[in-house]
Amino acid sequence: MIELAVWAPRAQRVDAIVAGEVRGLERDARGWWRGARVDPGTDYAFSLDGGPARPDPRSRWQPYGVHRASRAFEVAWLPRRGDSFRAPPLAAGLVYELHVGTFSRAGTFDGAVAHLDHLVQLGVTHVELMPVNAFPGARGWGYDGVALWAPHQAYGGPEGLVRLVDACHERGLAVLLDVVYNHLGPDGNYLAELGPYFSDRHKTPWGPAVNFDGAGADEVRRFFVDNALYWLRDFRFDGLRLDAVHAMVDQSALHFLEQLAHEVKALEAASGRPLVLIAESDLNDPRLVRSWEAGGFGLDAQWSDDFHHALHVALTGEQSGYYEDFTGVADVARALARAYVYEGQRSRHRGRAHGRPLGGDVPATRLLGYAQTHDQVGNRARGERLAHLCGPRLAQVGAAIVAVAPFVPMLFQGEEWAASAPFQYFTDHESPELAEAVRQGRRAEFVAFGWKPEDVPDPQDARTFERSKLDWEELGDGPHADVLAWYRELIALRAREPALRDGQLADVRVEHGSRWLEVERGPVTMMANLGEAGIERPRPPGQRVAASVAGVEERGERVLVPGACAVFYSQSRR
């Protein structure tokens, strides 16, 4: 038996509806309602003040989608394999972002398990799942989630997720989960009926901001902190990726993110399992990843879009939207040497000064570096991957720059073989009005950038989703296999050479021209050629070619890199 409980501080009456039977609950001083006990597996809902049946906001299982009954369930009831797994240090790792619905043909947790050995062979240390909590419909990226505690039923529900986490751990893979605490999706979000979950003082681009600092915020913060602890403790995730923390507005003396870090580190200490928090932040604010002693929030890392954008512009020449703030190779060099490109300079795109220096006391491994993410691929009209835009040669250069960068590298599913599938924006909204609004909104967004309406895929069309699935068949011989071999070489080099993983910005030496870039980090020198002609550079003393895309010509004391890039390495230097 478990006791149902729901926080509804403003309700005059709350009933649990269990198998058609209405059971009145009792309110405690904090506004929690309790008193109904049910057997495991029982379906139930809540009704406030005689209103309609609503799912439990902390429901562990939504077998019928986000609008209907919850099912009494605890992960602890499942048989588990041993919990002896301990994640390797993130700073020395490699993150791999994947979307459960499109990573495998089946589009499920179990489908993902079938490809985990590929990740192990690639050298991945941390798998990062895009959000898996329940959202409306079957197909979606997951950022419109509303049942934050219930693994999406179409992916396999909580039982499937446990199997995936255990399968990762069995193979030595840590597994991270993307969680969205800055807003909730527009459909199936009943939180506002229950309590003061949303702010009346702050807004986000996606609707009202979460109430982290107004009256009633303590319990709202608990909702999100408890959710984080739930994934980490009950499912045994090894860390979380926190979506868009810049959309969290919290003026409290103890910022929500710091509270979360305190509680997650307490769980780490109690469990003996290393746990990490990684923020998606576009603030360029080192406070997020600075230690508590230094006045920071103590998060383990943050995504670094500046490095991505600089690299993307250098490789593709694009200048629209936020890419207008970046100039090419010079900004890549700047990011490699200083971490953030914007450290307080005026951003044209933002219309204001942006960011501040990371600071010499913060290791660069507090930043994740990447050439592709679900956002950067998927937020394009047609979801093209980098290799689709700049060709496989330059995509390989991009991979090499990421591999020798001082940041923790991250790949997006399929990047490692320049997969032919795009990653497009897909939804499955159940409300026809919302579905149409999303369809039209998406189209209008890109028509404004000069696209023809018919060239923008319809997010609601199931084919948009199907088209975005990886085609594992293409990974035989041929060009995809060549790209994969290149990624494996780079990843193996990074794994072998500690100087690449020490996060010391002071030791990164960068030289560059308008179409070439040379990065030296201890015994490793990477020469990247983004232009058409070969580049000639002094031979790195004592180093030999460890990997190259198109060979290297010896020219006495100099070397010529004819195309793409080459990595020089001297193990003896250590």
Next chain:
Amino acid sequence: MIELAVWAPRAQRVDAIVAGEVRGLERDARGWWRGARVDPGTDYAFSLDGGPARPDPRSRWQPYGVHRASRAFEVAWLPRRGDSFRAPPLAAGLVYELHVGTFSRAGTFDGAVAHLDHLVQLGVTHVELMPVNAFPGARGWGYDGVALWAPHQAYGGPEGLVRLVDACHERGLAVLLDVVYNHLGPDGNYLAELGPYFSDRHKTPWGPAVNFDGAGADEVRRFFVDNALYWLRDFRFDGLRLDAVHAMVDQSALHFLEQLAHEVKALEAASGRPLVLIAESDLNDPRLVRSWEAGGFGLDAQWSDDFHHALHVALTGEQSGYYEDFTGVADVARALARAYVYEGQRSRHRGRAHGRPLGGDVPATRLLGYAQTHDQVGNRARGERLAHLCGPRLAQVGAAIVAVAPFVPMLFQGEEWAASAPFQYFTDHESPELAEAVRQGRRAEFVAFGWKPEDVPDPQDARTFERSKLDWEELGDGPHADVLAWYRELIALRAREPALRDGQLADVRVEHGSRWLEVERGPVTMMANLGEAGIERPRPPGQRVAASVAGVEERGERVLVPGACAVFYSQSRR
């Protein structure tokens, strides 16, 4: 000749209107319009896109009020006395808050000058002027200011203000100015017509928040930073009090307050004049006053309402409004020992957890401690001072607790003699609709707390203002003079004894009962008796009675403090 200039980035056309003549201005790349040069003393206005004449938002002089023409003027044109004055350290000082309109009978800058010698004799080191920038009408507290660069004409305009600042400095008094950067008053605020001064994402209780972090924010921040530098550099203020910084929402990596602190400290370095920034903050967030190295904003100090509220409740027994969060003597003891009362506990009034510990590394002199302020007196229905509420005996106890507290003490005008004048809420809105709205709003606010409407003074009535003026005549012999003598004794003791001014929380020893409190700080022991009966305490070893309200009875190794309080002191201990 000076060149007129105005920032109006969205305007298609901007004209200067000078003596009835319309002169077209030229736009630069940043959106500033320039090109008209005028003689000193010329009246002028701006018109955007052919619209109505508006005052210069950076007008240095509004001789006809906030709605009409600006006058070309620079403080530098005035003859000044030497600028050799250097403010003493705030941490060792005593702040005196005054309102120019009610401090003297004349209600002007020159009227205030006449009473400065009284402040010198009292032992004040820093005079703090409530806002003096122009607001609508003649009478007001100043927090509805809209012409942030123009000293209020009814007080004597810029020339009068220079005379007041110089007169302070001549007497060795530092002078601080209260500035309001979190919102602008509702009447005469033309900023929104000019540029993106206000946020579309954040709100304050007084209207839209200032745009510190959206598009165009750089120039908006400059407006406020330049304003701060203007008062400090041109008028030679020695520091600023920043109104309600909790209503500034800024998600930038460089918070506005830290930017302001950087620029003010740069001016300090350049000018060789010590400059301080003091925040009014209800965040209980030590980040504001922590050093830059420790991840703070580097402000010099903040007001500490927790200490005030605890003391007020202990002295008056009031429990309504925000006083419900405080319990009496125990919270006074807590504040004395730990600085903030709320360090993360749940606040009933706020409906959430509040604050965090100041931290042992931050001196308590980064907080101002006080028993009365314009807010705490004036935001009551009838503006009663503390002595009006709890009687002169307990008010004297309150003064003694402030005097031995580890914070920088602050007094509110007239407190030092328990002045009979209240400090009521008064306005002089020129718009009849606004005047009526303020009148009704004020009344409704207090009727909700059980007041009869006719007992709430009408803010617009000139008698409400006149009633709030200090009566310096009452300061002859008699009870007012006795209170003044008590304040002088306490202030002299604090000035004499460095242990009272060292800000070391670790050295504050506090014991208390439900109606008594004993504070020991090095060679000083203060026994405060808030009850009716005398209190008997161990005699502080080696210390002798330095001051007492009603004498001390010797009882062997113990002493009896029959009423109010006594201070024991041993100079030889040092």
